[in-house]
Amino acid sequence: MKTAKRALVVGGGVIGLTSAFQLARRGWLVTLFDPSLGRGATWAAAGMIAPSAEIGPGEESNYELQSGALEAWRTFAAELREITKKELSICETGTLLLGWDGSDRRLVDQFALVAADLGVALRRVSRAERPSMFDGVSDRIAEGLLVDGDAWLDPDQVVAHVSEANAQLGVTIVSDSVVSVCGDGRHVQAVTAHDSFEGDVGIIATGADALPKGATPSGSHVVRPVHGITVRVRGIDRSTQPMIRSFVRGNTVYMVSRPGGYDVLGASSEERLEAGAQVGEVQRLLRDALDVVPALETAVVLETREGNRPASDDLRPFFEVLVDGRWAWSSGHFRHGVTLAPIAAREALRFAERVA
Ligand SMILES: Cc1cc2nc3c(=O)[nH]c(=O)nc-3n(C[C@H](O)[C@H](O)[C@H](O)COP(=O)(O)OP(=O)(O)OC[C@H]3O[C@@H](n4cnc5c(N)ncnc54)[C@H](O)[C@@H]3O)c2cc1C
Numbered sequence: 364m365k366t367a368k369r370a371l372v373v374g375g376g377v378i379g380l381t382s383a384f385q386l387a388r389r390g391w392l393v394t395l396f397d398p399s400l401g402r403g404a405t406w407a408a409a410g411m412i413a414p415s416a417e418i419g420p421g422e423e424s425n426y427e428l429q430s431g432a433l434e435a436w437r438t439f440a441a442e443l444r445e446i447t448k449k450e451l452s453i454c455e456t457g458t459l460l461l462g463w464d465g466s467d468r469r470l471v472d473q474f475a476l477v478a479a480d481l482g483v484a485l486r487r488v489s490r491a492e493r494p495s496m497f498d499g500v501s502d503r504i505a506e507g508l509l510v511d512g513d514a515w516l517d518p519d520q521v522v523a524h525v526s527e528a529n530a531q532l533g534v535t536i537v538s539d540s541v542v543s544v545c546g547d548g549r550h551v552q553a554v555t556a557h558d559s560f561e562g563d564v565g566i567i568a569t570g571a572d573a574l575p576k577g578a579t580p581s582g583s584h585v586v587r588p589v590h591g592i593t594v595r596v597r598g599i600d601r602s603t604q605p606m607i608r609s610f611v612r613g614n615t616v617y618m619v620s621r622p623g624g625y626d627v628l629g630a631s632s633e634e635r636l637e638a639g640a641q642v643g644e645v646q647r648l649l650r651d652a653l654d655v656v657p658a659l660e661t662a663v664v665l666e667t668r669e670g671n672r673p674a675s676d677d678l679r680p681f682f683e684v685l686v687d688g689r690w691a692w693s694s695g696h697f698r699h700g701v702t703l704a705p706i707a708a709r710e711a712l713r714f715a716e717r718v719a
Contacts, residue, residue: 367392368719369562371553372711373541373575375400377408377518378693379568380525381439381704382711386566387532388442389712394535394560396553401522403570404700407593407670409619409627410521412436412702413513415483416458416608418474422678425699426481432702433514439705446528453516459488459496459605460508463654467610471508484511499599499658500607515606515619518701543576546687564715565690568707570700571671579686586694588671592640593629594648598662600624609655616651618659626662628652632672640667672697682710689718 368391372383375397383395411417414429433455440451462468478485489506490497497504529536539555544565546552551565553575567578571588574580601607601620608617619627631644645667653659675681675695680703683692691714693707700707 368564368715369394370715371551371560371562371565372396372568373544373553373565374403374568374570374572375536376403376405376568376570377521377701377704378570378696378707379566380522380529381708382566382568382693383529383534384443384525384532385708385712386715387529387534388446389716391715392533393529394537394562395529396537396539396541396555398538398540400526400536400538403572404670404672405518405522407591407630407668408518408701409593409617409629410516410518410701411513411606411617411619412453412515413458413606413608414702415478415510416460416513416606417698418478418481418483423477423481425679426483428680428706429699429702432706433512435705435709436514436516439708443524443528446531447524449524449527451516451520451524453514454602455514456603457605458510458513458608460510461500461504461607461609461655463504463609463611466613470610470613475508478510485509496604498601498604499656501655501657504655509605513606516701517621521701521704541575544690545577546685546689548688551687551689563689563719566711566715567690567692568694570694571673574692578690578692580683580692581686582681582683584675584681584683584692584695586673586675587634588636589674589697590633590635590669590671591630592644592648592667592669593627594645594667595665596626596628596659596662597665598624598626598659599656601626607656609651611651611654614647614651616648616655618652618656625665626659638669640669673700680707682707682714684714
């Protein structure tokens with residue numbers, strides 16, 4: 364009888380969880396390690412799958428990579444449904460891109476040029492023509508750019524559904540940090556403070572956190588943490604309307620509105636190591652959000668979540684096989700890890716099937 368191959372997955376954020384799922388549904392015996400599963404950057408994420416609206420300077424190549432993400436999520440949701448019999452909601456609302464003042468509107472125009480060059484479907488919309496699309500938006504903003512093809516999902520729901528599927532598929536969860544890893548070309552080993560575990564392949568998906576000891580990259584990738592917060596409020600229900608993204612005094616602010624008036628406002632972006640949502644950071648985010656959506660004035664603040672985006676040198680995600688050949692490092696997903704998770708998970712499966 365053929366024995367199942369064993370995979371070790373270090374890190375249970377959206378990348379590790381979805382990778383564990385793909386491996387387990389293909390018959391791998393998976394052990395997933397994380398002392399605080401789902402509480403890294405994934406916890407803070409707004410859940411936008413917004414390859415178009417998130418095109419940033421120097422990140423055009425990411426657009427190409429991400430343009431297949433929505434389809435990948437639809438397939439992933441169907442695969443999940445087969446196991447859990449539950450529906451993962453993917454809300455294909457598009458994004459309404461706005462500018463707060465004259466210079467912000469020029470940034471919208473510049474965005475339109477870059478996006479049109481990349482073939483993104485865009486159209487100008489005015490308040491007069493589509494009043495409901497501007498519900499809650501400041502009266503001084505009379506028009507915007509509707510970016511089709513963007514969607515959002517709820518990362519908490521992703522973590523819950525994938526965890527449930529993983530449990531049904533027999534994935535073993537070890538609620539401990541992996542302190543070191545090693546591999547001898549035929550097997551891999553992960554060591555926690557309490558035990559050691561053997562497998563045939565290993566995936567390291569520790570986000571912006573340091574690699575465990577013994578993990579030796581074969582290439583030149585490095586990852587740095589880019590801190591960010593989202594503020595969750597109970598406010599207005601714009602869930603049937605596009606997500607809002609706006610330039611405000613040169614910064615960007617966004618609002619993802621879920622049914623029932625649960626709004627996610629985001630996001631700060633700071634290269635600092637200290638943890639915690641700083642008062643100034645929260646104030647700037649709420650000020651910008653209120654300027655664009657004054658209807659949030661009476662919204663109730665529910666919580667602030669923070670996380671570190673894993674940013675690589677060229678701001679592109681990578682999947683790097685480590686020197687021992689049986690461990691691979693999946694990281695660098697930066698602002699797009701939720702978007703890219705099903706694609707990264709497929710890559711983890713391809714790698715495991717290739718080396719096993
Ligand atoms: C404010 C904010 C908003 C964002 N919004 C979006 C968005 O709307 N759309 C989008 O696509 N992306 C968004 N992102 C980016 C996205 O959250 C990240 O790219 C993604 O979560 C990275 O996933 P990950 O699994 O690599 O890392 P993480 O989610 O950080 O998970 C890494 C996990 O590894 C565990 N770990 C670390 N070291 C070890 C170890 N030694 N042993 C065991 N476990 C370990 C940690 O506990 C953690 O749970 C946002 C990020 C932030 C901060």
